[in-house]
Amino acid sequence: MDRAGPHTSKAVKNHVLTRKRLHVFYLPPRSPEFNPDEKVWNHLKNQELKAHMERDIKGLKRLTNKKLKKMSLDEKLLKWIFLGSRVAKLMN
Numbered sequence: 001m002d003r004a005g006p007h008t009s010k011a012v013k014n015h016v017l018t019r020k021r022l023h024v025f026y027l028p029p030r031s032p033e034f035n036p037d038e039k040v041w042n043h044l045k046n047q048e049l050k051a052h053m054e055r056d057i058k059g060l061k062r063l064t065n066k067k068l069k070k071m072s073l074d075e076k077l078l079k080w081i082f083l084g085s086r087v088a089k090l091m092n
Helices: 010-017 036-048 057-072 075-083 086-091
Strands: none
Touching: 036 057, 036 075, 057 075
């Protein structure tokens, strides 16, 4: 996780402590290259939603959810997103 306030709050820290199988790794400050989420949002914005025609928030939310679902089923894309981030290199 990055070190944004919601991720470092007492409530989140307490929640993490109650989950045996959950291991949290905090990323260095201002380091989007380590965060695979940044590649997800970048791909979504610049590829999947590039020329969308939605005119309201409800339609954009529906389309975004549809595109995220599609992305989640694309094994090749997921490998590219995760393995292309620096965090993957740190875990080797």
